[in-house]
Each structure stands twice: as C-alpha cells, then as structure tokens.
Amino acid sequence: MGKGITSRSEDYSQWYNDLVVKADLAEHSAVRGCMVIKPYGYAIWERMQAILDKRFKDTGHSNAYFPLFIPKSFFSKEASHVEGFATECAVVTHYRLKNDGEGNIVVDETAKLEEELIVRPTSETIIWNTYKGWIESYRDLPILVNQWANVVRWEMRTRLFLRTAEFLWQEGHTAHATREEAVEEAERMLEVYADFAEQTLAVPVIRGVKTENERFAGALETYCIEALMQDGKALQAGTSHFLGQNFAKAFDVKFTSKEGKLEHVWATSWGVSTRLMGALIMAHSDDQGLVLPPKLAPIQVVIVPIYKTEEEKANIDGFVRTLKSELEDMDISVKYDDRDTQRPGFKFAEWEMKGVPLRVAVGARDMQNGTVELARRDTQTKETVSQEGLAVIIENLLGIIQENIYHKALSFRDEHITEVNSYDEFKEVLEQKGGFLSCHWDGTVETEKRVKEETKATIRCIPLDVEEDAGVCIFTGKPSAKRVLFAKAY
Amino acid sequence: MGKGITSRSEDYSQWYNDLVVKADLAEHSAVRGCMVIKPYGYAIWERMQAILDKRFKDTGHSNAYFPLFIPKSFFSKEASHVEGFATECAVVTHYRLKNDGEGNIVVDETAKLEEELIVRPTSETIIWNTYKGWIESYRDLPILVNQWANVVRWEMRTRLFLRTAEFLWQEGHTAHATREEAVEEAERMLEVYADFAEQTLAVPVIRGVKTENERFAGALETYCIEALMQDGKALQAGTSHFLGQNFAKAFDVKFTSKEGKLEHVWATSWGVSTRLMGALIMAHSDDQGLVLPPKLAPIQVVIVPIYKTEEEKANIDGFVRTLKSELEDMDISVKYDDRDTQRPGFKFAEWEMKGVPLRVAVGARDMQNGTVELARRDTQTKETVSQEGLAVIIENLLGIIQENIYHKALSFRDEHITEVNSYDEFKEVLEQKGGFLSCHWDGTVETEKRVKEETKATIRCIPLDVEEDAGVCIFTGKPSAKRVLFAKAY
Incomplete structure (x- = not known):
C-alpha cells in the first residue's frame, strides 16, 4: 500500500484498473483474458451469491448443475443463437496429450474427438436438451432451475470483471406451460435483479427492454437493468429473457396440457455475472480506493488500536474484545487490526483502499475519555463518540451509510x-x-x-x-x- | 415412482445406477462422461459445500478463483505431475467456429491457438504460477486459499458421481514458510475431512497415507481417508497432500525468511469432490432407495396427510401448520406433501426412495386420538406417538437417526x-x-x-x-x- 492510485479525473480507465489491483480484488492470469479473483474480491462475490441465491430460492427456484461442454451440433439447432454465441468460443478438439519422446508435451493427434465440444458460453442448448427428458405433462411444469457456473466467451479486449474470457455467473432456466407464465417469470426475475442492485449493491438501475438489435440471441424479449457509472457510461447489470418456444422447438420439448393437447414448452433464462463487481466498483468508489456498501462488505467495521505502551495496548484490547463480540452478536463483521508490524496511518490507508465502510480508532486518550473515533468511508468524515452504546451507534450508522451510498449514486444518475x-x-x-x-x-x-x-x-x-x-x-x-x-x- | 430398483444382492452395480436415477440425484448428459446433477442431488451437494466451507473458514481459509484453462507448457514444469494429469484431458485448440457457407457450423482453422489450453484437471500449476506474484517475504505467508470449481479428467469408463469426466470439487492450495507448518496443515485438513465424513456423512473412515505408488502426482506425502461401501469395496473419500517444495521449485516461488535468507515455499493441496455423493449413497442406502443422514437431508421430515373429506383435510392442515412452524424454528427442514394428485402410498414410496429420514403421517383417527405415526427411514420402523411435544420428539429422533446410521456403517466397516x-x-x-x-x-x-x-x-x-x-x-x-x-x- 502507501502508493496511491490514478485519479478518476486524470484517467478513469486507469483509475479502475489501479483500484481493482490495489484493493486486492482481482488480477490478470497467465491465461489470456482469464482473471484470478483474489480472496478479498471473491469474498464480495460470495456475499452477492449468498444474497441472490436466497432470493432465487424464496421465489421457488432450485439449483442444479449441467455440463461444461456442449456438443458443437447443439449450436446449429437454434438459428439465431448460434450466431450470437458460437462464433467466439473455446473449442475442445482433443482429449489427450503425450510426451513426444524428446521431452515435449504435445497434443496426441490420435485422440481427436469425433465431434468438437464447445466450452459453454451460456447453457440454453444443453439444458433444453436435458429438459426434453424431464417433461411429459403439465404436471412436470414449471421447472424453475438455476445454475451457478463458469462460462467462456472468447474476448479479444478484456478488462478485469467487466469483460473476461472466463467469468462466473448464474443462469436461471425455466420451463412453463403458458406464454403468460413465462413472461411473468421473466419479469419477476428482472425485479429480483433490480431490487438486489438497489438494495444490496446500492446501485440504482433503470428497468427496461432491449431493442431487437440488442436482444439476447434466441429471445423474443430481453428485459434488462441498466446502471450508470461515474464516467457517464452505462453498464448492463443483468438480463432476463423471455425465450418464447424457440428452444423448445429447437430441442423438440413438448408437454401434454391439461386439455390433453401436445404443445411446445415456454421458456425463460436470466443471469447476472461477476460483471456486477465492475458495476459495484465504478458506481461508488473514489480516488482513495474502493467504497463498499455495508451489505456487501466482507469487513464492515475495522478497529485500529493506537498505543505506545504494552499497558495501553492491553487496556484497549479489553475494550475491543467486548465491542467486537457485541457487534458480532448483531451479525456485523468486524476486524480488529492489531498487527504490530504496521503503523496506524498505514492501516488507515489500507482499509480505506479496501473500502471498509466504518473505521473505529481507539487510543490511550480515548480510553481515558470513554470515547472512540469513528471514520466513515463514504463521506470521509470523522467524529468522536462515546464508548457507551457504541455497538448500537455503529449498527445504525451502517444503515445510514448504505442509504447514503445509494442516494449519492441515485442523484448522480438522475442528474445524468x-x-x-x-x-x-x-x-x-x-x-x-x-x-x-x-x-x-x-x-x-x-x-x-x-x-x-x-x-x-x-x-x-x-x-x-x-x-x-x-x-x-x-x-x-x-x-x-x-x-x-x-x-x-x- | 412405483417401480422399484434392482436389489443389492441381485446386482450391486445396477442397484447403484437405478438408485441414482430413481432418487432424482443425477443422470447422464448428451456429453460423453459428463453428468447432469439434478435439483435434489444438487441440494445434497449444497449442504456438503456449506458445511465444509464453514469448516475451511473456521480453520482460517478464504476462497478465491483461478482460471479454468491452464497453458500446456505449465504441465511440463513439474515432472511427475505431467504424467499424472496431462495425459487424459480436454484440450482447447481453437477459439472460433464459423458457418461454412452451406449451413454447417465448423471449426475456424484460422483461429488456432498458439499454445493449446488444457481444461484444468487440478490447479496446482496455474495457482503456483499465480502465487509467485503474491509472495516476497515471510510476512506474505501462510497463504490459505480454497477454490470451489469444476475440473475435467478424461475418463473412458464413467459412473455417475463416482467417476465422471467433469466433476465438481474444492481444492485447497496453501503456501508456508516451513516444512513443519505445511505438514501440519496437510494433517489438519485430513482431520477436517475425516470429521466431516464421520459427523456429517455418517461414514466412518480410516485415516492413512498412500504408498508411493498411489501418491498424488507431485506430492511427497498423500494423506487420505478411506471408506467402505456395502459391497465390500473401498472408496477414497478425500485426500490431503504435502507437496514439499516441488511446485515452488517448478514455478520459482521463493520468499525472504525472517533471517533474511531466500528460500523456496512449502506447499499443500487438498480436495474432496462430488464423489462424496457416491460414498454417501453406497454406504447407507438399501433396496428401497436412498438413506440420508439427517444432517445432509434437504428434507429432514416429510408430513403426509391421510384424509377422505375436505373437513378432515382442513383439520389436519391446521395441526400441520403449527408443527411445521415449530420444527422450522428449530432449523429442521420440513415438507408438507399435501398434493391431491397422489395417494398416500405413492407418497410414502417416493419419499422412501428419496431417503427422507423421518415421515410423519397424520390421519383423521390420529386427530381424534391426538397422535401421529412416525416412520424412520433408517430402521424402516413405525411408531404411534402423541402430538404433544412432538417437535421435540422429532428433533431428538433426528439426532438418534444420525447416530444410528453412523454406527450401522461403523459396525459393518469394523466387521470387514x-x-x-x-x-x-x-x-x-x-x-x-x-x-x-x-x-x-x-x-x-x-x-x-x-x-x-x-x-x-x-x-x-x-x-x-x-x-x-x-x-x-x-x-x-x-x-x-x-x-x-x-x-x-x-
């Protein structure tokens, strides 16, 4: 730490790149276009996953898992889908390497696949091929399934989180007996995404539908949420597709209706990805680093002791132990940064860069006065408050910070x-x-x-x-x- | 449902295959060797993940994510590792498909990768290549990281959960300053696995080390837990490897010690996979279907109403509503199966097949008598008990069932x-x-x-x-x- 990052006004794009690396969120890997999501960045993604997963389950969905690979021929079955996805993709052609006898590891040309496999760019085809075996009658519907998975789309120009060849996402794939029910599902999931973006990410979004030209390849309607970043550029933060009967027809998935008629099934799919990490970063962060809304912060409160003697330290330790356990009982995640290898100023800068919403500093004089210093990451303001009732003050403040971050982004968005x-x-x-x-x-x-x-x-x-x-x-x-x-x- | 499964004595292998499909756990996909994990099977895997993930975090580990692809050349860097893993693997050679002008989707030969990419069979190489950038001094150690991911090992003879080309797993990869610390970590994680197997899966395991011949490719020592299946065959349920400095040397990862000396880093890796699903199934299940230990059951208690009139039904409904909410307050997962499209006998058979630990049946006469019928899946026994204090009875019984399943497996194992x-x-x-x-x-x-x-x-x-x-x-x-x-x- 210590070294700062490029300012937004100087070079917004460089600011973003610096921030992602300096805040320990992610980095480029040795594989072109693929990123490494570092533990701190992954912890934020895990919180997003947990909250979304609960929302999916609350709306009746279950998780399942489908193959990473898709036979090449599956892409030809839905005409518009193939053009959207099969062009830039990772193609598996062989299943064995061998030593060439001179110490080189080479592809074994005798182990060539009869049909090439594509690393999934999205799973509609393999999933609808599977649903064919699951659906006979209206009693088998609806199918409300989600998958958390990695997908690959070969991108030439990549940026950490925003556009990478491999990324993590969830993809919901549902099957319904009627058009109305499928449309309703697509709209319901759009609202789940919109509410998640606003309530959890603190990012205001516009709910809309895409024009034909921007629609998902294979959809009749693509619903989307659009967010605005601080540089005035928009970012698509989630999509929910009404797929009509396109995939059911492509994979011949029919059901017997209540009336005894054989009909094609109606479909939706919907997804959000690690791209949300990019939206989160660019919507709120500043020239000092990451700004995290409390609901997503892996560490919501960091406590830094300031002391000269071991005696002072012991005194502070006792106070912090109690505070920490009170906060943890309230489900607030706390880190006590009592490293003796770093000075307080270094720690302040580090947690500021990492976007911890609230910092508590406690010194020897604070202990005499029965106070602490609270520093908010969002407003960069400090205040001295009493140690009495501190846990409740902190809990309230986290709620206020969450609100403030959202309203700041909302004002900016509305002004733009x-x-x-x-x-x-x-x-x-x-x-x-x-x-x-x-x-x-x-x-x-x-x-x-x-x-x-x-x-x-x-x-x-x-x-x-x-x-x-x-x-x-x-x-x-x-x-x-x-x-x-x-x-x-x- | 309705149709039974092959008995174990008749054909153990067919019994397993029947059970996996009939209990809705998994099925083969259109992609050779790859499985679809169905919602009910995935719900069990999710419980395994949640419990293991908490144990990893409680022992100081964080999750992160590394690329799906590994450059071919990385496999040549650790001599024994390449022989173990690079032979049977999925090789990505191209990054584009195209329409050949006659409506066929073909590989675009102009889009050939300069260096082939291997779909990860395990991630030591890509991770140690990454760790090189993370480690400079002893202050950067230990690194305690885990990844939940999919991996691919090209298998010719596959079986659902037990051996599939693609499978889901977690792989921990840790870096340490000393040999002692790395050995201690490998042993700690073995114990985490062993305890999880015994306490959660209710599968007794033998803790041991592999012989040189059976060791992980690249390890100095492979610790393992071995379980016994009902057909008398063993199943390796988890491994933890002390990797020495092999990968640090292969990827040139050094650190400055406290004494100022430049030294190679010490490593471990450890993993369990969806194979555990196979162990779980084969250790406990019977000719009627799956037997699940309560701690892993997505549905711990199923309640089936037995009624002739709507009035009887309404009366039962009222009782069940209260019971269900009492149980849910105790964190017991309950399903009230009040489908009016199926008869009680059909429901009994279905939940038996799916291994729900405890079934509660309530009829009109039960309502008059203030009783219910409890049926244990593990012992296939039934008893009539009072409705009074029922939630507590159920909670205790679930504990007893968990214990009984374990002890039954333990007796069998010890006798063998x-x-x-x-x-x-x-x-x-x-x-x-x-x-x-x-x-x-x-x-x-x-x-x-x-x-x-x-x-x-x-x-x-x-x-x-x-x-x-x-x-x-x-x-x-x-x-x-x-x-x-x-x-x-x-």
Missing part, C-alpha cells in the same frame, strides 16, 4: 438523464456530459446502427415505466411513440 | 477389516468377504503391483494409527514393520 430533442443536442450532451439521453427514435435497426457508428452510443433500453409521448426521431424525423435511452456503455 | 497372514488367506477373504485386508507388505512398489495384477486389490493406505508390529510380507516373505490395508476399490 437528459431529454434531448435533436441530433445536434444529442451529440453535444453525449460529449459534454454523458449519461443517459432520453430521446425519440423511429424504431428501426438501421437508425440505431447509424447512431452507434457515428457516436458510439447505443440504445440501452426502452424503459418499462416510460409513458407514451408522441414525437419524432432525432435522427430521421420519422414518428416515434415513446422515448428510449441512449448511452455509451461498457 | 480382516487380519490376514498368508497370500492364500488374503485371496480367500478378498473373494469371500471383501472389505479391508490388514496384512504385512514388504514396502516395494513391485509387490504392490503384482498383488494388484493378480487380485485387483490395491493398498488403500498405511493407517495413521497402526502400531509397529514386525512380520513378513504375505507375498514375498520379506520383513515388514507394520500392517497396511489392502482392498478392491472404486
């Missing part, structure tokens, strides 16, 4: 939604201010693509809560029924 | 450890009775291999608690200092 009514205005706001541009669009893929080519902005979503509001497309002047949100995006 | 003193006796007991054969062995790989060739029995381990006891090798008559355990094994 700009209504624009001409293409000139569009380009000006995009360059000067960034953020979401709310404007009319003629509904064609062609216009969307032209705008993207000229400005790099894409339609992030058609918000779910937007009102009908007749107007004209800023690009073509053609009529438009409602506004959509454009932005540059990660 | 036979001291043998000649090769004839060895062969006879092996054929007639199976189990562990405790006998003298001359300590040579040659003898071990000859015995294996002739009898298919291998040395499962040299037990840790065995006493010195001079004797002569049953095969060569050469001197031996202590007995080892032979068995046929999964």
Whole structure:
C-alpha cells in the first residue's frame, strides 16, 4: 500500500484498473483474458451469491448443475443463437496429450474427438436438451432451475470483471406451460435483479427492454437493468429473457396440457455475472480506493488500536474484545487490526483502499475519555463518540451509510438523464456530459446502427415505466411513440 | 415412482445406477462422461459445500478463483505431475467456429491457438504460477486459499458421481514458510475431512497415507481417508497432500525468511469432490432407495396427510401448520406433501426412495386420538406417538437417526477389516468377504503391483494409527514393520 492510485479525473480507465489491483480484488492470469479473483474480491462475490441465491430460492427456484461442454451440433439447432454465441468460443478438439519422446508435451493427434465440444458460453442448448427428458405433462411444469457456473466467451479486449474470457455467473432456466407464465417469470426475475442492485449493491438501475438489435440471441424479449457509472457510461447489470418456444422447438420439448393437447414448452433464462463487481466498483468508489456498501462488505467495521505502551495496548484490547463480540452478536463483521508490524496511518490507508465502510480508532486518550473515533468511508468524515452504546451507534450508522451510498449514486444518475430533442443536442450532451439521453427514435435497426457508428452510443433500453409521448426521431424525423435511452456503455 | 430398483444382492452395480436415477440425484448428459446433477442431488451437494466451507473458514481459509484453462507448457514444469494429469484431458485448440457457407457450423482453422489450453484437471500449476506474484517475504505467508470449481479428467469408463469426466470439487492450495507448518496443515485438513465424513456423512473412515505408488502426482506425502461401501469395496473419500517444495521449485516461488535468507515455499493441496455423493449413497442406502443422514437431508421430515373429506383435510392442515412452524424454528427442514394428485402410498414410496429420514403421517383417527405415526427411514420402523411435544420428539429422533446410521456403517466397516497372514488367506477373504485386508507388505512398489495384477486389490493406505508390529510380507516373505490395508476399490 502507501502508493496511491490514478485519479478518476486524470484517467478513469486507469483509475479502475489501479483500484481493482490495489484493493486486492482481482488480477490478470497467465491465461489470456482469464482473471484470478483474489480472496478479498471473491469474498464480495460470495456475499452477492449468498444474497441472490436466497432470493432465487424464496421465489421457488432450485439449483442444479449441467455440463461444461456442449456438443458443437447443439449450436446449429437454434438459428439465431448460434450466431450470437458460437462464433467466439473455446473449442475442445482433443482429449489427450503425450510426451513426444524428446521431452515435449504435445497434443496426441490420435485422440481427436469425433465431434468438437464447445466450452459453454451460456447453457440454453444443453439444458433444453436435458429438459426434453424431464417433461411429459403439465404436471412436470414449471421447472424453475438455476445454475451457478463458469462460462467462456472468447474476448479479444478484456478488462478485469467487466469483460473476461472466463467469468462466473448464474443462469436461471425455466420451463412453463403458458406464454403468460413465462413472461411473468421473466419479469419477476428482472425485479429480483433490480431490487438486489438497489438494495444490496446500492446501485440504482433503470428497468427496461432491449431493442431487437440488442436482444439476447434466441429471445423474443430481453428485459434488462441498466446502471450508470461515474464516467457517464452505462453498464448492463443483468438480463432476463423471455425465450418464447424457440428452444423448445429447437430441442423438440413438448408437454401434454391439461386439455390433453401436445404443445411446445415456454421458456425463460436470466443471469447476472461477476460483471456486477465492475458495476459495484465504478458506481461508488473514489480516488482513495474502493467504497463498499455495508451489505456487501466482507469487513464492515475495522478497529485500529493506537498505543505506545504494552499497558495501553492491553487496556484497549479489553475494550475491543467486548465491542467486537457485541457487534458480532448483531451479525456485523468486524476486524480488529492489531498487527504490530504496521503503523496506524498505514492501516488507515489500507482499509480505506479496501473500502471498509466504518473505521473505529481507539487510543490511550480515548480510553481515558470513554470515547472512540469513528471514520466513515463514504463521506470521509470523522467524529468522536462515546464508548457507551457504541455497538448500537455503529449498527445504525451502517444503515445510514448504505442509504447514503445509494442516494449519492441515485442523484448522480438522475442528474445524468437528459431529454434531448435533436441530433445536434444529442451529440453535444453525449460529449459534454454523458449519461443517459432520453430521446425519440423511429424504431428501426438501421437508425440505431447509424447512431452507434457515428457516436458510439447505443440504445440501452426502452424503459418499462416510460409513458407514451408522441414525437419524432432525432435522427430521421420519422414518428416515434415513446422515448428510449441512449448511452455509451461498457 | 412405483417401480422399484434392482436389489443389492441381485446386482450391486445396477442397484447403484437405478438408485441414482430413481432418487432424482443425477443422470447422464448428451456429453460423453459428463453428468447432469439434478435439483435434489444438487441440494445434497449444497449442504456438503456449506458445511465444509464453514469448516475451511473456521480453520482460517478464504476462497478465491483461478482460471479454468491452464497453458500446456505449465504441465511440463513439474515432472511427475505431467504424467499424472496431462495425459487424459480436454484440450482447447481453437477459439472460433464459423458457418461454412452451406449451413454447417465448423471449426475456424484460422483461429488456432498458439499454445493449446488444457481444461484444468487440478490447479496446482496455474495457482503456483499465480502465487509467485503474491509472495516476497515471510510476512506474505501462510497463504490459505480454497477454490470451489469444476475440473475435467478424461475418463473412458464413467459412473455417475463416482467417476465422471467433469466433476465438481474444492481444492485447497496453501503456501508456508516451513516444512513443519505445511505438514501440519496437510494433517489438519485430513482431520477436517475425516470429521466431516464421520459427523456429517455418517461414514466412518480410516485415516492413512498412500504408498508411493498411489501418491498424488507431485506430492511427497498423500494423506487420505478411506471408506467402505456395502459391497465390500473401498472408496477414497478425500485426500490431503504435502507437496514439499516441488511446485515452488517448478514455478520459482521463493520468499525472504525472517533471517533474511531466500528460500523456496512449502506447499499443500487438498480436495474432496462430488464423489462424496457416491460414498454417501453406497454406504447407507438399501433396496428401497436412498438413506440420508439427517444432517445432509434437504428434507429432514416429510408430513403426509391421510384424509377422505375436505373437513378432515382442513383439520389436519391446521395441526400441520403449527408443527411445521415449530420444527422450522428449530432449523429442521420440513415438507408438507399435501398434493391431491397422489395417494398416500405413492407418497410414502417416493419419499422412501428419496431417503427422507423421518415421515410423519397424520390421519383423521390420529386427530381424534391426538397422535401421529412416525416412520424412520433408517430402521424402516413405525411408531404411534402423541402430538404433544412432538417437535421435540422429532428433533431428538433426528439426532438418534444420525447416530444410528453412523454406527450401522461403523459396525459393518469394523466387521470387514480382516487380519490376514498368508497370500492364500488374503485371496480367500478378498473373494469371500471383501472389505479391508490388514496384512504385512514388504514396502516395494513391485509387490504392490503384482498383488494388484493378480487380485485387483490395491493398498488403500498405511493407517495413521497402526502400531509397529514386525512380520513378513504375505507375498514375498520379506520383513515388514507394520500392517497396511489392502482392498478392491472404486
């Protein structure tokens, strides 16, 4: 530690890279495009997993596990899916290495697979091939299954958490008897994601649907949540797809309805990934390092003793022991950093970089006065408070910090939604201010693509809560029924 | 349901296969050697994960995540490791598919990797390559990291859970400043596994070390726990390896000691896998289906109502609601199976097949008498008990069931450890009775291999608690200092 990180204003992208490494979250591995998620970063991901997993189970889902590999031919079965996913992927062609006799390890050409296997980029195909065996009648429906897994999409330009060849995610895959039930499921899971983003990550999100052009390969409708980062770029934080009967038809999955008719099954899929780590970091952190909302912080409170003599230390130790156990009884995670190899200032900087929401410093004079110093990571403010009732003060403060981080991000996001009514205005706001541009669009893929080519902005979503509001497309002047949100995006 | 499964005496192997499928635990997938773990099976694995994960954290470990792929060249760096793992593996050679213009999806030959990537069969190499960047001084040690992951070992003959090409596991990888500390860690984790097997899985295990011939590729010592299945075959349920400085040397990982000297780091690795599911099934289950120890059962208590009228049903419902919430307050997982599409007998058979430890049946007459019928899965016994204080009775009974399942397995195991003193006796007991054969062995790989060739029995381990006891090798008559355990094994 000690060395700082690049500031956001100087180079936002470098700031992000510095922060991820300095806060011990992740690093690049020896394998191109693949990251190592370090223990501190993984602990945050584990908290996300635990909270999401509970929400999935509360909404009736169970976990299961499907194969890592998908036979190449499966990708040909759903026409649009193959184009979206089978192009950039890891292909397994052989199943053996051998020593060539000169000490080199080489691929054994006699061990070539008859059919190549693809490392899953997403699992719709292998799962629907499996569901075929699980579904006969309406009594077998719905199937509400989720999988926590690693997936691989061969990316040429990678960034830690945001875009990596291998990443961790969860993918829900559900099967239903009716269109209505499947749509309802896709919408329910979008709301689970949105609520998780706002309540847990403290990241406000816009709920919307993707345009045809940005839709998941194989979906009839892609619902999404879109967040805004501090540099004014949007980040897609989760998607939930209504897949219609596309995969059921591709894999011939039918059921006998209550009325005795044989029908194709309706499907959804939905996922969030370690990309959320990127959203979390970029939404809240500052030039001093990571800022973590308390609900996700592996360490919520760090206590640093300040002493000169062993006697002073022993006195502080006694106080901290009691405080720590009180806090732990309240399910607050606490670290007592009593390392004698580092000075308090070093420790302060380290925990600031790692985003611990609340720091408690206790010195010899505090012990005389019956006080401690509390330092909030989110506001960078300090105050001296009484040792009496401290655990409750801390518990309340963690709640306030969670709220504050959310409201700060919400204000920023709301200040960065700009209504624009001409293409000139569009380009000006995009360059000067960034953020979401709310404007009319003629509904064609062609216009969307032209705008993207000229400005790099894409339609992030058609918000779910937007009102009908007749107007004209800023690009073509053609009529438009409602506004959509454009932005540059990660 | 309804249809039974093959009995153990008829065909043990078929019994296992039937059971895994009928109890909804797992099934074969469309990908050769890869399984689908179904929701009920995965729920058991999740409980194993949760309990083990807590034990790892209680012993100071953190989770992290390392890449799925390992560059081919990494396998050449540790000489014995490559022979153990790089031979049968999934090799990624390309990173793109394309449409050949005639509607076929084919491998794009222009997208060939410069260096092939191996899907990890185990992660020592990629992890030690990473640790090199994490370790400079003794202050960076120990590193106590675990990973939950999928791994792939290309297997020609696969069996659900027991031997699959892809399987799920955890792999701990630790780095230490001294040999003593690393040995202590390897032994500590063996004990964590042994205790987990006995206390949670209710499977008694023998703690031992492997012979040189059976050691992990790259280890100086492999500690293991060995369990006994009902057919008299052994199953290795977990291993913990003292790796010495082999991987530190292969990946040039050194640290500056307190004394200022540059030294190679000492290592351990340890793992258990979804194979434990196989051990669990084969140790306890019977011809009626799965038998689950309560600590691992996703459903610990199932309640089945027996009624003729809606009024009777309503009366039972009221009673069950109270009981269920009392049990849930005690952290007991309960399912109220009030499906009106199935008869009680069907439900009884289904939950018996799925191994639910305790079944509560409540009929109209029970409601009049203030009783219920309790049926234990482990002993197949039923008793009528009072509704008063029922929750506490159930809680106690679950404890008794856990104990009973363990002791039954322990008696069986102990009855199947036979001291043998000649090769004839060895062969006879092996054929007639199976189990562990405790006998003298001359300590040579040659003898071990000859015995294996002739009898298919291998040395499962040299037990840790065995006493010195001079004797002569049953095969060569050469001197031996202590007995080892032979068995046929999964």
